Amino acid sequence: MTVIEKIQKICPEAQVSTSGDTIVTVPSDSLAAVAEALRNDDQEPMDYLRDIVGMDWSEGLGALYYLESSKTYGRVVLKTVARDRDEAWLPSVCHWWRTAEIKEREIYDFFGIRFIGNPDMRRIFLREDWKGYPLRKDYDMDSNPLNMENEENADDTVEYYLKPDGTVEGHRNILFDQKDFVVNIGPQHPSTHGVLRMRTSLDGETISRIDPILGYIHRGIEKMNESLTYPQTLALTDRLDYLSAHQNRHALCMCIEQAMGLEVSRRVQYIRTIMDELQRIDSHLLFYSCLVMDMGGLTPFFYGFREREMILDIFEETTGGRLIQNYNVIGGVQADIHPTFQQKVKEFIKHLRSVIQDYHNIFTGNVIATTRLKGVGILTREQAISLGATGGTGRAAGWANDVRKHHPYALYGEVDFKEVLYTEGDSFARYMVRMDEIMESCHIIEQLIDNIPEGETRLKTKPIIKLPEGNFSASVETSRGEFGVMLESHGDKTPYRLHYRSTGLPLVHAMDTACRGNKIADLIAIGGTMDFVIPDIDR
């Protein structure tokens, strides 16, 4: 029995559309029943909620639920529309997938859809006194001028419930008590890797609760996308998770190419794969550097950056950019690889293999480091799946979630590589996953670098690209987890809605779970090993 048949068994009125991705539309009344059945299915439990995408269709506000099974890796998309535009509400699914807690907040913030039963319905990215919901199609862009007053944050949250007469009402949940010692970590803090702010209540040095406050770098990229042409949208992907610039852009290019029915050449596939892996090494080296620096060891920070500069050199020769590369374009890559590219990559890998032992000697084996990392900030496999903590964080807990392995794209189906898995789920495992992945990436590159076939590096495309109507999506494994592109086209030259699955948002959400009961110093170490990049979260 396929997933769709299962859904239709529970909810006969479910409709299936197949323009682009297969999407099952269920009425909002039966969403809860369908969600529960899918989540608790025996053969194919849809236990991983990839993302919830809020939408403003002409028929009303609604959401798309992207589900995946951690057992069979099967995927399904649910669509549901809220009844009333002005008083829109949907049932919350956070009882089955904890990651919904934060994703529903995002949709509330952008679209004003209230989720019944979600314990925390505050704004997430925008100020609490923000007027209107920016991603609605009728939002007035000038309605919120710059407000220089300091923002006061409430110590409680709202939870909505449905009264018997069908109206929605809220009651307040206490977050921080009067007697809690609440320390603000961030938004401008040396080790939050950007402008994350964590309101942390402490009991001595022990953390009793963390409330992440996001949005300090929310740039409204998704709204901007709706008025940009497809080639223009590409430029902004580099600025999401700038340490996975290639991979992000790869995902969007793949998505658009798939919608256009464009097949890029083998040469491009090779180049993209190599670049993705170089980017991964780059990001993981930076991860090592930052983690070590956050833990107070300044010297190893410089080791990581020393090697990272070599990658940046390689990048810059070919792409012209060190951090923001603008390399992938629709139908290929911006320019052919530089003549010295292959030789330099090989030299780099040789060099990296010779120095990586120093990294381990100075940090990994160090008794201070191991005792600070081992057994700290444990996320179990079930927690990781429920929280949607993909990437190294999930793999450290034993959840095999590598998109490259389970939904291969580019050349990942053809190369030989190992999916690095640990089972401890603690900070040390998260650290080791990344360190091992550096070596795996080297291994992948070595298989490809000498065999790049000749071919077109860039297919000619029309100056104005129009995509057919429908929903399209693509996902890649970036340096820190699954990055997804969810695109809805209405046949125009601009996307109707272009949503990115943030890799970091679930990770930040997992911080509270992982940190409780640990020390402040552990907060820094756990945050470091979670390895999130804030601009990617806030978008």
Add this chain to the structure above:
Amino acid sequence: MEVKKKTAIRSMQYDEFKNNDYLEQMVRDLNRDGAGIILGSVDDLINWGRSNSLWSLTFGTSCCAIEFMALGAARYDMARFGFEVTRNSPRQADMIMVLGTITHKMAPVLRRLYDQMAEPKYVVAVGGCTISGGPFRKSYHVVNGIDQIVPVDVYIPGCPPRPEAFYYGMMQLQRKIKVQKFLGGVNRQEKKPKDMDSND
């Protein structure tokens, strides 16, 4: 010609710098009142100290901050200029390098940090986002240029700028400091409140 001597930077020619007209204008304005020779040489000494000891408050919000880290790393080594003492507390910093997009939510924080800094203080706007909103200038949540919030001393364009471009901008700032008069008007460029809020 006095400007040329004053704003000399090691290994760089005067003409290799852009926007020199601004410095010349500044010196003309400052010299209008005239200053004693003794006062002048004390000024020069203090300015030498100040320009060579720019401790920056790290205010990285996005991409440019990573390039700033690269700047501090071994390859580019900020320490050569004595910039490596980055302070995390605004009280101890001399300049604030704004690295990355400033959003509406962040703007009051930036202003507050700027107010918390001890005089004399400088602002360097790095990257397109801080100068004009850059890639995101059409967004509903991005400040189009931090000069709306704080007075900016040097603009370093780029998205993000190369590490060398950072140095070029920092040297520009050093040159600006060198022609200022510490004993007359560098402090209190803006009126400021009497007591500061605590930094928690």
Add this chain to the structure above:
Amino acid sequence: MNNNSFLDYYNIQDLNTAIHEALLSVMPQWLAILLEGLAVGLLIIVLYAVLAIILIYMERKVCARFQCRIGPNRVGGKGGLLQVPADVLKILTKEIISLKGSDRFLYNLAPFLVILASIFTFSCLPWNKGAEILRMNIGIFFVLAASSIGVLGILLAGWSSNSKYTIIGAVRSGAMIISYELSIGLTVLTMVLLSGTMDIQNIVMSQDRMWNIFRGHLPAVAAFIVYLIAGNAEANRGPFDLAEAEQELTAGYHTEYSGMHFGFFYLAEYLNLFITSGIAVTLFLGGWMPLHFPGLDGFNAVMDYIPGVIWFVSKTFLVVFLLMWIRWTFPRLRIDQVLTLEWKYLMPLSLLILLIMTVCVVFGITL
């Protein structure tokens, strides 16, 4: 005191006496003492400042080398020698901010307490034969007592700033220093036991045959290591810099200090490094005493040609380098690890060392 003729040659005790007598011949005694006091005070402060500048410069250069970079090299000649003076000049001209909601008096007092503590201990260092500023028969005891004033300054700084980060930093520092004083006290006691005196100059003198670290062999080496770790912790330096912990508490207890107030904390941090090393050198490596081995009279005599002050300073900088090496290698400990290290590892160890040393001394198993 058999063949230390050259050591006496460098002794400045006679010079001191001569100056004192010369002054007495032209002015009354109270004025002479006042003048001498002023001169010595000035000397300490100048020495203090100069040493701090040298140490900061050294730290910046050394850490640069550990991190495969160059370090300051653009201010004042090729080596960047004038970088730190430029910083000092800058700090002197920075505004000192007064805070709303802070305890003004204590807030302003705290940096002076920290500086005071380090100047007190600094004055006790024996630079050469006859060249010490404070000499008393319980000298080493005084050093321990005076250095504890510093923690008071840190606690006050943290508390009076009225900020949450500073208070966490201060409390961490308090907890840490109180713990590590134990180990320091015990290891110092070990050496006092070996030397048989608490007077710092006499401790140095007692090493004229051989440095304590050789004389006390195994227990002395162990005590030296324990002292270095504990002293490092007490100087609040990495990997024990929890009180500042940039990545956790922005700047720890001195987050709210600006201008010269912050400068005091900054100077004191480096001087404490020097003092810790200086005391370590005095106790274990013979202070200003040249390298002597019993029986090698010729060698000993050659060593004596080098003045004591050079011996002292070079040995101290060697230990300073060792501590920098440690600092720039290890990640920071967590507060519970810091306390575990002290109470579960160092404390028992130093007690054991004390016991062994007692046995050694009683049975004469020292070299």
Add this chain to the structure above:
Amino acid sequence: MSNFSEYIQGYVQGVKSLLIGMRTSMKVFCQKPVTEQYPENRHTTLHIPERHRARLVMVHDEENHHHCVACGICQMACPNDTIKVVSETYEDEDGKKKKRLVRYEYDLGACMFCQLCVNACPHDAIRFSNDFENAVFQREKLYMVLNNEGSSCAPKK
């Protein structure tokens, strides 16, 4: 007893790992620094990759001709209105109405270096240069006019 031996083992292991760390850092201490010294190396070893995008420039030949026909495709391609092409229409000898470039305005302070303008240009009139030294004191200085004074469009061959 096993507890005690574990304690001792922990001791030894810990000290050993610390010593390995110190050995590693000393090894690097003795290596040559990898620092590149800008601005000392400005005219010597400084290498900027040719493809690096630091500033948009308009290509001019020796006779002060550029290739811009003021079609405005670059302006359309730009995602954030960095480029403004000011043109005028004139009548050529045959009496045909033609467009020519007056000012090619470019805001370096807003450019995101996405290369869409260069890709879009049908005549290769613009390209990115390596000149990264652009820091200035005044915001106005970042608004640039790219066509040289008195320049004109190259005649068709």
